[in-house]
Amino acid sequence: MLIKLTGGTVYDPASGIDGQQQDIYIKDGRIVAKPTDAVVEKEYDLKGKVVMSGAIDMHTHIGGGKGNIARTLLPEDHRQDPVHRSDITRSGCGHAMPSTFVTGYRYAEMGYTAGFEPAVLPINARQAHMEMADIPILDKGGYVMLGSDDYLLRMLTAKKDQKAINDYVAWTMQSAKAIGVKVVNPGGINAFKFNQRKLDLDEQNNHYGVTPRDILQVLATAVKEIGVSHPLHVHGCNLGVPGNVQTTLDTIQGIGGLPMHLTHIQFHSYGTEGDFKFSSGAVQIAEAINRNKNITIDVGQILFGQTVTASGDSMRQHANHKHASPNKWVTMDIECDAGCGVVPFKYKDQNFVNALQWAIGLETFLLVNDPWRIFLTTDHPNGAPFTSYPHLIRLLMDRSFRNDVLSTIHPEAQKMTTLASIEREYTLQEIAIMTRAGAARLIGLKDRGGLSAGNWADITVYTDNTDRQTMFEKPDYVFKDGQLVVVDGKVVSTKWGTTHVVRPDFDPSVEKGLKDYFDRYLTMKLGNFKISDDEITEDGRGSITVHPLSSG
């Protein structure tokens, strides 16, 4: 069937189209050039409408064990947001950590068509994929977590060469069906198991003598050398610790020009100035980002209200449990592989620290110049549930709205932020870069995130509205792979998205050492650890899309 989207105002940064009126044709799930003879079977009049490709959340906790712990921990949160089944949708729950089906519906209803789980533990990757397999409509993928696994730390202690580490990283990515590699509190999750309670960038793991700096260096190098497009995805040291802005600046400096993505950087941008010994480091961070073109970031904006934080960073989450609200929390040490910590949080606008965290995130958004290197996230659900994105977009695009909210937060926090003086307002094109074209480029997605011919037809159509929250909350239409899935902000049909992966090469002899390690120390056979393709495809719903490696 040939579908024509007629006369919309198109924002397609991937093709350099910035608000031009264009027709778009869809055939067999993809965008095609204007056909010379074919008959248009369905036409949508989009005159006056804003057209973008489907949005891509490049960092959202939508699959894996810690999310399910978060769900189990908070029945009282679910009870406030029950979701009815319908003839075409399943029942579930929403708010902070929604059920899988509701996750898919609500993302789609905001115009999102893909989400990437950033913390896939190799040993828990099956669960991550199984949960994501139950998220309808969205495409998905995962970044596999390394850096606190005993195997890598043993390699570093044994001074294995970079080639051996590259093989291990590539093997792990293939075994876990990943599209990226993440490191969380490099080596810190491991150090916590040895009863270390903090780990600075140059502090040694008591057992291995390895520092976070060493780990970042070898992993960032490995990711680059095996040809993975997405740079090493880094949740740095000292999350949430006042003064960690220096750690973050040192991390940027220390990586020596290698590509590196610093995630939820808001949580890593804190100074120690002022009466409360807590201040914004956003200016320094933004300057460093603007200067170092090898660095990309996502913000991890906090927004006020109840949520739950779910992280692989067991060390920092254990320290943060004092702030749990309600006062219940979980940490786990996991399989000589990693760990996790789940701590419910209620961010309050009248709490000085929370209020300043809010301002720090926004300062970061507004002070980083290049929208291709900064991404819109709340680190769902850690800073706020993903459903708050339209509100966040309004804060970025509407200075007077932003300043109105600013004037209501804790007065001491208002004094500690430059936010009121920042004039910048994001444009629609910049929003499209951050949430579409830039995200697709960063992850290395081929044929997604753009509207030129050849791309998959993931398309969102909005009614232009000066109230950007209203505009982005309720798209007129969302197409996923050419199928109309949302009309007027409501799901009208569902389908199953694909799982995006890369398959970097490795020397098969890497399995010799691994097999011995698995047999001696782990609890599973190597052969049973590796996830096969059919585990994702055998139910007839899932599929795997392999993306090209970068030539570098």
Next chain:
Amino acid sequence: MTEITEVPSPFCGIGTDDLTIRVDGVLLKVIENGCAVNTPAFEQPMTDISARVAGQEVSLEVAVAKAAELLKDTKLPLIGGCATDVNGMRGLLALADRSGAVVDNMNFTGARNNFLALQDSGWMNTTLAEVKNRCDLLLVVGTDLEGFAPRFFERYLWNKASMFIEDTSEREVIYLGRAPSGEASTSPKGKKAQVFPCAIEDLAEVVAVLRALVKKQPIRATSVAGIAVADLQLIADKLKAATYGVVTWAAGALAYTQAELTVQTLSEMVKDLNNQNTRCSGLPLAGKEGDQTANQVCGWTTGYPARTRFSRGYPEYDPFLNETKTLLDNDEVDALVWVQAFNVTAVPPVTDLPTIVVGRSGMTFTKEPDVYIPVGTPGIDHAGHAYRMDNVVAIRLKKLRDSGLPSTAQVLNAIEQAL
């Protein structure tokens, strides 16, 4: 005849995946690394291959149509058992959502002791590989660990190689509340576990005193439930001195009222220990016959564990009101679907309600259900996924034979489609 190696087991909960099984047609024989739990579960003969309606053999299609007919006009059907693999649970929850049913995992009343503690205050837990490589002190509370999982000690405590324990046979094991049934907890060097037995229902008191001692609270009594406070002080001191202590319990073994408070006290004690400059972790034992699988899949599908109802069109969790026994005793439900793909002895409760059994081939009934559909066992008759006790690791179950039996998911999906 073939031999299949590295076979994972969904039966024991501790994720053994080193079994070798000889397959001769549909006959299975465990020839390596069997145990008292796994061997009979794998070797259980297949008997029924055809579905029955009112005791008469019928085709699968007829049985599915009859099941759908029985469910069609129900007001509140109950789907019990819930013992199957991940895909089976997916099908089960889709059927429950469609039919407005109550879903209740058969082991939930035991698991509830853990869920109530988790949902009230949380915990700090660990997993099996961490035990294998780090644990220098194991405190077993109220549970016969080797009865629960016969190979636990062999695989995770007396393992020869360990990354961080120089001599694993020097590890310490302490039993509190219940004595072990055998010698598995004696180390290869002959070092025996210390055992401090008490009446199981007195554990709440014993554990409360132990936590108080960990927190350095003064205790005036000299003994509690027959255990000398000096002995409990010794346990507290060992937990503090351990580099990586592990406290384990089976929620179902704590079979007394309000045992969730015991789990909570243990879990809070573990947190206390981590505030005293050492590491300590909890290790809840579970994961038999799909109970963790049921709770995991129900967790991501609904937000709640597997004691949840869909009668109002959306999921509602209640760990007490949605219990099978309560619902049947109070005549609150009007049909029963029993799903049990692992264990032929785990038959449905006898009831006069219309009953549909989706069960492992070989089940026998005192009262023939209205519909019985024998299904394959995940990990024997078809591939699948099941969760291990520590809830993090999902094991990939293998297909070992061609039995022709449908999977739970196929049957439940067909019933849902027929509605």
